[in-house]
Amino acid sequence: MTSRALGARPSLAAVAVLIVSWYVAATVPVRAQAPDIGTAEQRESGKKLYLKYCSQCHGEKGDGEGYASPHLYPKPRDFTSGKFKIRTTPSGKLPTDADLHHIIKVGMPYTSMPAWPHLTDAEIDNLVAYVKSFSPEFAKPDMAVYTFQRNSDGATVQSTDPGRGIRSGNFADLNKFKTPNLRGLAARAPYLHNGIAGTLLDVVRHYEVALGFVFTASEEADLVAFLTAL
Ligand code: HEC
Numbered sequence: 001m002t003s004r005a006l007g008a009r010p011s012l013a014a015v016a017v018l019i020v021s022w023y024v025a026a027t028v029p030v031r032a033q034a035p036d037i038g039t040a041e042q043r044e045s046g047k048k049l050y051l052k053y054c055s056q057c058h059g060e061k062g063d064g065e066g067y068a069s070p071h072l073y074p075k076p077r078d079f080t081s082g083k084f085k086i087r088t089t090p091s092g093k094l095p096t097d098a099d100l101h102h103i104i105k106v107g108m109p110y111t112s113m114p115a116w117p118h119l120t121d122a123e124i125d126n127l128v129a130y131v132k133s134f135s136p137e138f139a140k141p142d143m144a145v146y147t148f149q150r151n152s153d154g155a156t157v158q159s160t161d162p163g164r165g166i167r168s169g170n171f172a173d174l175n176k177f178k179t180p181n182l183r184g185l186a187a188r189a190p191y192l193h194n195g196i197a198g199t200l201l202d203v204v205r206h207y208e209v210a211l212g213f214v215f216t217a218s219e220e221a222d223l224v225a226f227l228t229a230l
Pocket residue numbers: 049050053054055056057058068072073074075076077083084085086087100103104108111112113114116127131
């Protein structure tokens with residue numbers, strides 16, 4: 001293949017839209033919210049506050065390994081993981097700026113995460129920008145959201161992944177997926193389509209990283225026990 005052809009290769013999502021647009025009319029791609037990691041000035045001011053108030057627990061690198069960390073339970077959040085507990089967003093998604101702002105302001109009861117009522121809203125915004133800079137997840141653009149419209153009646157459906165609709169050509173199949181049968185799973189190691197997970201615990205951990213879940217060790221064990229029982 002020539003380099004020109006390679007360069008001209010459309011993304012998978014663009015191909016999906018092309019194919020679907022053969023049988024549904026006007027396809028209107030709209031971009032989801034652009035990534036926002038604050039201005040350089042905000043991050044710089046946030047860094048100063050962070051090193052003063054937060055790094056003893058969350059670590060200078062944001063990895064949760066500050067010098068006070070070994071004495072704390074639960075452990076201070078590792079910001080490099082991009083995983084957060086308190087969100088108004090769905091499981092596996094990043095928190096909004098407002099979520100982070102709120103938690104920094106009010107703290108987390110029953111943990112060592114203090115409230116910071118004396119910091120101004122602008123100072124907290126700067127801290128939010130700096131905290132977000134520890135994880136590359138925040139700098140990634142959101143997935144493109146596509147709107148599909150049916151010829152016959154103009155009904156629309158939105159999707160980041162049109163699923164079975166791509167194969168069947170049916171509007172009703174947009175956003176539908178076939179999931180593998182999990183019965184007898186325990187006897188079928190290794191797992192995942194390329195066999196990279198040797199055990200069911202590896203599978204659970206794979207999805208924690210991939211989807212941003214934060215499970216405790218006992219929640220992981222519960223999931224493995226459940227999967228083993230299928
Ligand atoms: C005395 C230790 C300590 C200090 C100081 C501290 N934190 Fe935390 N922080 C924690 C702990 C512990 C948690 C995790 C609690 C949990 O997992 O339930 C946490 C959690 C968080 C979270 C994650 C909330 C979530 O939804 O998962 C954010 C954001 C945060 N801290 C920001 C800050 C900022 C910004 C500062 C400085 C202004 C700060 N923390 C100072 C201990 C601390």
